Amino acid sequence: MTKKQVSHLFQAFHQTDTSITRKYGGTGLGLVISKRLIEMMNGKIKVNSQPDVGTEFYFTASFGWSNMKISSKNLDISKSKVKELISDKHVLLVEDNEINLQVAQELLEGVGVRITAACNGKQAVAIVKQESFDAILMDIQMPEMDGYTATHHIRTQFSLKDLPIIAMTANAMAGEREKCLSAGMNDHISKPVKPLNLFETLIRWLRPDIDTDQIHDSLSQSNESPQECDNVLNATIDGVDVQLGFDYMNKSKDLYLKTLNNFYNRFTDINAQIQAKLSSGKMQEAERLVHTFKSLAGSIGAKKLESISSALESAIQLRIDDNISSGLKDLAQEHKKVIPSLKMFLVQIENVQTSENDKQTDNNQHNKMNHTDLTKTFEELAFHIKEGNSDAVDLITPLESIPELSDIANDIRDLKNQVDDYEFEDASETLKRICDALNIDNI
Template sequence: MGGEIKLESTPGVGSLFRFDIVFGLPAANAITLPAEVAPPTRVPHWAGERVLVVEDIAINRTIAVALLQRVGLSVGVATQGQEALDLLQKEDFRLVLMDIQMPVMDGLTATRAIRAIPRLRHLPVIAMTAHATAEDQQQTLAAGMNEHLTKPIIPRVLYATLSHWLPPIATPPALPGAPQTRTALPADWPELAGIDCAAGLELHMFRPELYLKSLYAFRRDFSDTMARIRAALAETRRLEARRLAHSIKSVAASLGIRELAETARQIEQALTETADQTMPEALLAAGEHELNQVMDGLAGLPPLTSANEPERTITDEMLASRLDQLAASLKRADARSEQLCEGLSKDLAGAPEMTEQEQTLLREMSALIDDVEYELALEKLQQLRNRLLEQAT
């Protein structure tokens, strides 16, 4: 095909493959995916088995929860290892997907603590991390984890691993609701420099709305990451700089932002391998350029939803039931809280009793749920419930 492939490999660090192939330009300058029919999606399916996702980065949690709920699993979430231990003491889970690098308590420490609890000694714990070297895998196994998945998470690999440790009820001919064609991105999407949208959309199960939500979250949470890395280095907070580089590497890879992910990997590697406080300026400058380029493109993204929300048709009894369901879900740290909150927001859209104060409470509660701050979200829900139901009476 007239192309060229290159390989760079360092023992104990990893390998980098590059290839170049020349193609003609499409007639229209638009971001689309191939329209040909894809093979039916054959994936296992579960019957509501409860699994726990332990992940400190909101975007990664959202993607993981969507992948798991898609195949019939019930998902609980924790943002760090100590939260995971607390949940495991209160509730039974069939399997744990554990990130490694997290604040408060990392995944390796949490897994050792899990293995010290007799009833959890044989609970499957699967590493789900951007740490990808052979040494990283040896560390996860030594800590008591059963298997090691590398981010970005590829759906078919995730499902195959889950099937091994948590047998599914069936493997249907094709997953209900799964796309049989490769969905093109909406026509109103701008050109996104530095982003392989085809790869990002595939990692989001060809769901443009879910991918758009992740891109919005990346723009919100990571726009100043390179500046924060520089500040951390200036204050000799080397571990913090490495944590930031690791986080943006992990998320960028899951969104198809490949050049930025690779530069962040190099920054993280440099911060890991060298003991002094110096960092190649060219590497930091490259990261800043790539991040600014991506953010400039994301500024032109279409809104998350363009449709007008329907008028409220819910009765007061139904509203009370919706509020009770969401409260119960928040108390269980259930990932379905986000879906229940979205449903509640739609039910209340356009309702005359929704004053600015109630709308603010609803927005604040939704933001807290997105950040897995379930206890604080429950407090906001109680305040909202009191105001709405007082008005009803």
């Protein structure tokens, strides 16, 4: 806007461009009302504008502290508190893709939610007829019956007007949320599902007495220490944002590795799978396959694969042959970059885990003692204790790490403390009790 136009902005019934009023209507009071409201809060509104570039409005205002007492339960909410809030709630999870289902189920069961699963809308309707639920998480694109139709049946057939039904969809098209709400759903979660968003949404509908804004920071904390996840977070997988995928799994290393494995095993030949559907004229099946692949690519952090798949999905839906052809080419190119790198990463992780398991096995074997060895050790212990020799501690310490002696760990600890404190009479009694438990005679 010009300086002259800016000078008239806050005048009632004035439009800087009258063509806007003719086209869209309006009275020209919006900025006047805004200015007066801001001034009532001891503030000022200002504007910076440059013709053909843009306009910036900003304001200041004074807000007093509220005297309202806020319940401590709305403020003191840690991750364990979140579990308390929705633990034992019964949720119907409707999802046709087994990997998405597994991820969502593990996330929710991790905070104590009881899950019943359905693989399509038709099955969901049948289950709702038999069971009661606190909420439903409803996928949209599913075979046999989609999420919209299933929601309609649940609302009309069973008169469940107050049952929270929350849509989960990877469709990023404008108006998708509004479409879900118009179909009778209460809320909408985008895929890839962000754990923070999932938990906050469920708490909002399952516990309306809780202010979800108060739990945002506490939910962002990691489940595992960085040291435990170094071999994942420090990894490089071409075309994959590992940190992003790790966050989508609620920072669970095991769940992320499991999802990466599932993605690799199922979609190593995704291009051939899509081509087969297209060649046989099964366009809807091809579209659904690409839709599923798009969602899972996003879940592991493969953002470019997700973006390419989204464009290909639209091309198939609109039957635009040139775009389908170019989309398949782009997908093949990015896929060839991601899959070999992902395979190398999974092999490395498997080798590390195998090495750790072998090391643990070796340690267990090293720590094992047969009955004869134990008898000799306790004979030496008995001698040192009888002589009042504190060197007996050197014989006791290795016993603490022997798995077979875990049932008498408390007695071994007591024995060690008694020798350390030169309480040899008590130590002698404790040693006898240990030997009796192990069926070692003549000590």
